[in-house]
Amino acid sequence: MNETIGYVMAFILAATPFFEMVAVIPLGVISGLDTIPVTIVAFVGNLITVIIVILMMTQIKAWLQRRREAKGKEGSTKRENRAKQIWQRYGLFGLALIGPILIGSHLAVIMAMSFGGTKKKMTVYMTSSLLLWAIVTAVGTHLGVEFFMFDRN
Structure with missing residues (x-):
């Protein structure tokens, strides 16, 4: 039962924006979960929410615009600037590849689609x-775990 809760938590954490699967997989393995199942669970959790973001991009853009107008902000954030630099240098593929590590997969999708990426390509x-x-x-x-857990007697 405890192991099941661990996998459920890995799924939920990987699905949570800004808490990426690249953090969840090591946490799961270090906490005693098997590498392959925790990787699959974290991948599916992250992927499901990324696909939801892609499908709801029209609503997300409208919400972000209303939020910006309400706050009276016109400038870009640090993450947005970083995403734009990646986009300008490497394009859609580069942002999709580098985004999950540098800015988070969910924000990478939002940025890439705001810059002109299509739902299918994204x-x-x-x-x-x-x-x-x-x-x-x-x-x-x-x-890494095998290396550090190896008995050196």
Whole structure:
């Protein structure tokens, strides 16, 4: 039962914006969950919310615009500027690839679609990017845990 709660928590945390699966996978493995199942659960949790953001982008853009107008803000935030620099330098694919690590996958989707990315391309690129980062994180975490847990007697 405890293990099930761990996997549910990994899913929920990975699905939470700004608490990415690249943080959840190591936490899950270090807490005793198996690497492959926690990686799959975290990937699916992160991917589901990213797809929801992609599908609801029209509503999100309208909400962000109303929020900015209400606060009277016109300038860009630090994260927005970083995303725009990545976009200008590497395009949609670069933002989808680098975004989950630098600014978060959810914000990367919002930024990329605001800069002109399409729903179809964003879905393909973000799915690929999240899968790549899930594998890299899982392998790195597994090897790191094995290295540090190795009995050196």
